[in-house]
Structures are given as C-alpha cells and as structure tokens.
Amino acid sequence: MSLSAAPDLAVSRHGWVQALATVLAGLIAMLVVAALGLWAAGAADLPDGAFPRVVAATVVTAVGGSVKFAGNAGALAETRAGLTVMPLSVTLTGALVVAAGFLRPLRHRAVAGLPELAGWAGRIAVLWLLALTALALSARRTFAVSLGEGRLSDLGDLFGASSPRVGFETDVPVTLPFGLLWLAGVLVLALLVSPRAPLPPRLLRFQESVRPAAYAMVVLLLAYVVLGVVVALVVAVTRGHAAQTLAVMLLGLPNLVWPVFTIGLGATWDGRVEGPFGLPMPQMLDRVLRTPDLSTLNLSTLSEQDGRVWWLVVVDAVLLLAVAFLMASRSPARMRAWRHGLHMAVALALTVLAVCLLGRIDAHYGLSLFGIGDLGGGLSGELFLRPRLWGALGLALLWGLVTGFVGALLASRTRHHGELENPKD
Structure with missing residues (x-):
C-alpha cells in the first residue's frame, strides 16, 4: 500500500x-x-x-x-x-x-x-x-x-x-x-x-485568488468579535451589569459588532424599538431607535448622541488595511496591486452582504381582545433592524478597492529578496 x-x-x-x-x-x-x-x-x-x-x-x-x-x-x-x-x-x-x-x-x-x-x-x-x-x-x-x-x-x-x-x-x-x-x-x-x-486538482488554480481573500475576511470578522469582547468586559467591570453583558457576549455579540462594522463603512440601517423589547446594544443605539416612527441608524444619527462614534471610521480603516496587507502577503508576489484591490472589493462586498442578511432582526408580540390590539400594555411590542443593502454593498466595494490597493503596495515593500514585487499599476 x-x-x-x-x-x-x-x-x-x-x-x-x-x-x-x-x-x-x-x-x-x-x-x-x-x-x-x-x-x-x-x-x-x-x-x-x-x-x-x-x-x-x-x-x-x-x-x-x-x-x-x-x-x-x-x-x-x-x-x-x-x-x-x-x-x-x-x-x-x-x-x-x-x-x-x-x-x-x-x-x-x-x-x-x-x-x-x-x-x-x-x-x-x-x-x-x-x-x-x-x-x-x-x-x-x-x-x-x-x-x-x-x-x-x-x-x-x-x-x-x-x-x-x-x-x-x-x-x-x-x-x-x-x-x-x-x-x-x-x-x-x-x-x-x-x-x-x-x-481537487481542477480547483487548485483558483486558490491563489480566492483563499487569501477568504482568509482575510474571516480574520476581519473575528477581529471585530475580539474587539467586542474586550469592550464588553471593560463595560462589565466599569459599569456593572455583568450578567447582561455575559448574555450578550454568549448569544449575540456578532449581532452587535458586525452591523457596527458596516456603520463604520458608512452604511445605514433602519429600525424601530417599541414596548418591552430592547436590542443587545448600548443605550445610545436604543435611544436612536426608540422613536414613534421609522429610525435610521448611521454615523450621522449616532454622532448626535455621542461624537466618539466617528472613531468607528478609523477602526474600520485600520483593520481593513491590516487584512488587505495580510491578503497581499499570502498572495503570489507577481499579482498586480490593482488585482488585489479588485479581490478585496469583491470579498468585502460578499462579507457585508452576509452581515446584512444574518444581522436582520424582526420580533413582535401582542395581545388583543375583540381584535383590538395593544391591550397588553407592557406585553405588546415590536423590534426590527434592517440594512439598506445596496448602499452598504456599494460602500464595501469602494472601501475594498482602496484598502486592497494600498495594502498590496505596503506588502510589496516587505517581500523577501529574490521575490518579484507587485507592480504598482
């Protein structure tokens, strides 16, 4: 044998x-x-x-x-x-x-x-x-x-x-x-x-273009989860509510940090919170969504509550450049920088699409007598959170093109001697 x-x-x-x-x-x-x-x-x-x-x-x-x-x-x-x-x-x-x-x-x-x-x-x-x-x-x-x-x-x-x-x-x-x-x-x-x-042998030719980008996106999503865990632990230590924080971490932490990642890209989510329902999010987000009509959740509306929200843009830029550099470092040295940008754009758009599809929330509960609703008072409520999909995908493509190109240029300067550097055009 x-x-x-x-x-x-x-x-x-x-x-x-x-x-x-x-x-x-x-x-x-x-x-x-x-x-x-x-x-x-x-x-x-x-x-x-x-x-x-x-x-x-x-x-x-x-x-x-x-x-x-x-x-x-x-x-x-x-x-x-x-x-x-x-x-x-x-x-x-x-x-x-x-x-x-x-x-x-x-x-x-x-x-x-x-x-x-x-x-x-x-x-x-x-x-x-x-x-x-x-x-x-x-x-x-x-x-x-x-x-x-x-x-x-x-x-x-x-x-x-x-x-x-x-x-x-x-x-x-x-x-x-x-x-x-x-x-x-x-x-x-x-x-x-x-x-x-x-x-399989027939698919080996695709691994140079697909695997580095897929690996980079998984690292990106896991990095946001790790950041969310760190922030949640700090909040639990400094502000209390340890049990509630643990519940959010173990049940829905990505439900929070991944939509926040898309908001840092400039995306907008529509939502509403009514009744006893609440989102596994900071009170600032709950205040934005708890309005009589449809609310929008983006950098502009959140900055009205706390100006530090703009730091999300910086965090997104740093992490995207980091994973773009990682993707280019794991790719063949002969690959051009513009192709890295294209691969990064497609991969990031697919990642944002997955976040938008998985991060939707829709919940409602009501009690009525004779068909007259809202008799439950505190027993009735509605909660939903939905992304504006096409805008989010367009922003992801733009961010991916820019950060993928820049990450490839940075990676080209770290190639070992004897490797062919990525052309810059």
Whole structure:
C-alpha cells in the first residue's frame, strides 16, 4: 500500500466515527454557549422545566432553523408573536468547531479528489440531519403569560383570557433544509479559508485568488468579535451589569459588532424599538431607535448622541488595511496591486452582504381582545433592524478597492529578496 493511499483508507474506515465526533462536538459547543447565555439572561427561571427546550430552540435558530410561535388567550382573545433573529455567537461557535472537525482528517493532504471530499462531507451531513431533527423535535413548549393586576387582569377574567398562553415549536420542514445549507456553507468556507486544506486538482488554480481573500475576511470578522469582547468586559467591570453583558457576549455579540462594522463603512440601517423589547446594544443605539416612527441608524444619527462614534471610521480603516496587507502577503508576489484591490472589493462586498442578511432582526408580540390590539400594555411590542443593502454593498466595494490597493503596495515593500514585487499599476 502506498503512503499516499493511507489517508484515504483511514478516512474510509473511520469516517463515520470521525463524522459523528465532528457533529457531536459542534452541537455540544453550541448547546453549552446557548445555555450559558440564556442562563445569564435569566431564562433558567422559566416555568415548567422549559429551559432545556429554549436552549434547543436557540441552537435551531443559530443554524438557520425556524421556530413558530402560537398563542391562546381564550375564546375572545388572541396572542400574536414572531421572531426572526440568529444568535450569531452560538452560530460562530458551532461553525468554528464543525470546520475544525471537518478539516482535521485532511490536514496532511496536498490534493484530494472531489469524490473523497464529497463522501467525507456527506457522512457529516447525514449525521447532522439526524441530530438536527432530534433537536428540532425537542424544541417546543407552551408558557402561561401573567396579566398582572388591575384593569387588564379584570378584562381577562371577564372574557376568559385570564391565562393567555404563548408557545413555540420548531418548523421542522423548514429547519432541515436551512440547517443543511448552513452546514454546506461552513464546510465550503472551511476549504476556502484553510491554507492546508486539500482541494481537487481542477480547483487548485483558483486558490491563489480566492483563499487569501477568504482568509482575510474571516480574520476581519473575528477581529471585530475580539474587539467586542474586550469592550464588553471593560463595560462589565466599569459599569456593572455583568450578567447582561455575559448574555450578550454568549448569544449575540456578532449581532452587535458586525452591523457596527458596516456603520463604520458608512452604511445605514433602519429600525424601530417599541414596548418591552430592547436590542443587545448600548443605550445610545436604543435611544436612536426608540422613536414613534421609522429610525435610521448611521454615523450621522449616532454622532448626535455621542461624537466618539466617528472613531468607528478609523477602526474600520485600520483593520481593513491590516487584512488587505495580510491578503497581499499570502498572495503570489507577481499579482498586480490593482488585482488585489479588485479581490478585496469583491470579498468585502460578499462579507457585508452576509452581515446584512444574518444581522436582520424582526420580533413582535401582542395581545388583543375583540381584535383590538395593544391591550397588553407592557406585553405588546415590536423590534426590527434592517440594512439598506445596496448602499452598504456599494460602500464595501469602494472601501475594498482602496484598502486592497494600498495594502498590496505596503506588502510589496516587505517581500523577501529574490521575490518579484507587485507592480504598482
């Protein structure tokens, strides 16, 4: 048996065990992060032993699954609820763990055939679907909502709505295909980003242009998460609210820092906060969005609350130049600077597109009697946050072109002797 065939045989013999370990590691990591985040947010006090069900539902939404809400408040009453948000801290944790498990058996390879990669990914996909199905079926529960005391409680007793109930369950037919799509995206991105991951021979010619840019964008997003963790820890130490800060870090830190990154580029988000809902963001952002009408979230509106917001532009510029330099340093020395700029522009636009799609938030809850809404007072509310997509993509292209070109010029000055420097035109 040749040495080159040994890895193939190892994967074929033990592929199912390794695939199972990868799937379990990813799910366990997400469940732990979700459980700790929900515990810090106070969800451990939910009645009827619902905490594990809510943890399962959080992981389902983290991989693109859908959770349906339903309510029953008596014959003459109605409850309405809806939620569209991905807890991106949980999503990021699962993606990193699953990607590491997927790449581990391939780390000593230079080239891998497409059938082999497809077979290895297929094993993971089959076990992932089985595990996700079990998790989705367990993510369901119904809660009783207290109306408190006073006029609202009296109306509830009168019309048989004294114990309104709202529940959730996973939409399994929607969750499974989206969960599989999430897994496919993670595996493909892992192959694109890792410099040591093997590719089929026909795709090797694309690695010089795709891999450095993909790696740079992942580093950029992770750098913003690290900065967010540092800021959150400083806030927790200096201003208190440690439990709330921990909940934000473990559930939705990327939901905060990645849209803030696009705002630093000049992008605008539209949103509104009404009722008891709140965003996992500083109070300054909540004040901007808590208005009677549609609010805009950008550098201009935020600077009216705090002029230090303009430092976001500086942070974006520094980090983008850093990752552009990193991208150029990992690219062939013969590549021209303008091509680096083009690659950076495309990669940054795709990254901003992903942030805009994943960072959307839409939540609402209401209680009505006789079809008359807003009787819930503090029980009714609405929250949404949506980007102005085309403007954000245009700004990303512009920033990418400039920083990619400048980063390539900086990298050309650090080439080792004997390498061909990048032409400057």
